[in-house]
Amino acid sequence: MRVLIAVSLMVAVVTGCGLRPASSFVPPVESGSIQPVPSLEGTQVRVTSKEFTEQLVLGKIAVLALAAAGADVVDQTNVQGSVNARASMTRGDANLMWEYTGTGWITYLGNEKPIPDAKQQYEAVRDLDLSRNGISWLPPAPLNNTYAMGVTRATAEKYGLKTLSDMKKIPVAERTYCVDHEAFGRDDGFMGMLKGYGLKWGTDVPQANAKRMAVGVLYSALTGGQCTMGFLTKTDGRVKALDLVLLEDDKQFFPIYNATVTMRRQLAEAHPEIARIFAPISAKLTDEVIRDLNAKVDVDGGMPVLVARDWLRSQGFVR
Structure with a gap:
């Protein structure tokens, strides 16, 4: 059967979380178990x-x-x-x-x-x-696709990090975060997480310690040492590829x-x-x-x- 090749209204825009641009190209497909309705x-x-x-x-x-x-x-x-x-x-x-x-x-x-x-x-x-x-x-x-806090394996071993509560083990000067722009201020995001785990913004986490950036560069910033911790998502493919350690949400703060x-x-x-x-x-x-x-x-x-x-x-x- 003929399959419509649709045209995207957002073409050739670099994705916020990916490394490749979204494309308006949609290839034709034929019916398999999905039959014409x-x-x-x-x-x-x-x-x-x-x-x-x-x-x-x-x-x-x-x-x-x-x-x-x-x-x-x-x-x-x-x-x-x-x-x-x-x-x-x-x-x-x-x-x-x-x-x-x-x-x-x-x-x-x-x-x-x-x-x-x-x-x-x-x-x-x-x-x-x-x-x-x-x-x-x-x-x-x-x-x-819940939020997660990720660290390199070396960082986890250095500070003995297993849970989000363990963030307090990290000295304040080294308690730095890479956070994407959207997640930063969300109630279910970074600022909400700090409050949920008893970390006071401005003192326990100085404002200069949180670097806001596009998700597309966040992972390289984390592995490159620009921050100690990265505010990630659990299902991102780069977590496994970069051998990152996700800290357990021991207070069950993040929604499902x-x-x-x-x-x-x-x-x-x-x-x-x-x-x-x-x-x-x-x-x-x-x-x-x-x-x-x-x-x-x-x-x-x-x-x-x-x-x-x-x-x-x-x-x-x-x-």
Whole structure:
């Protein structure tokens, strides 16, 4: 069957978390286990995503899966920042994107405390976001893209670091952090984490000790010694490639960030078959799987759309 080659509205922009630019090129695919759905023929689905590597890979997976099912897909992936990508959904400029349960609960819905049980967290954000904003959340993937504090193995051994509480073992002068711009001020991000672990901004962590930077350079800054600790995400492919040690969140501060396909209510109600398309895809997206896919972009230099296509082919979803 013919598959639409969609045009991205954000072309050739360097990703905030990756090393490669996002591309407007979407390769044609043929149906595998994802078969053409007659009711989707001629239905326009506008897919968006944030700009970091994992979101680009997930966004392209959505674009290709929907195209294989026969939808007319408009690729609007690669929007800068969570707030902007979310706004495109609530305004109706886009009508489908992968989102994270923790981000929905804390950042979009304004709750201060995460729910530690993954199922309960999903159900709470699903119900509240639908009733308040008309956004439907499909069942989540196992992958949990939560924040983490990472150090080099040498640093972990030098200071005896195993948990986030162990940050206090590091002398104040050496208690330095590399943090990406978006995560810095978020309640579920860096500043919230310091408060949660009893570190006072300005004294326990002098302002000069936190260096804000793009995620694309954060990892090289950490391994290059520009900071002692890096504010990372658990599923980033560079964690394994660079042999970084993630400190245990022993106070369970960080929310659970299970990835979930979200849709505007109108699309979800008109086309419940979309949920059936994504159910088997979501089930296969574990931490290990997405970490490997992210590494194919950030470590091996692959294009997100080709990484997404090759994975969908490897699982038999498309040909």
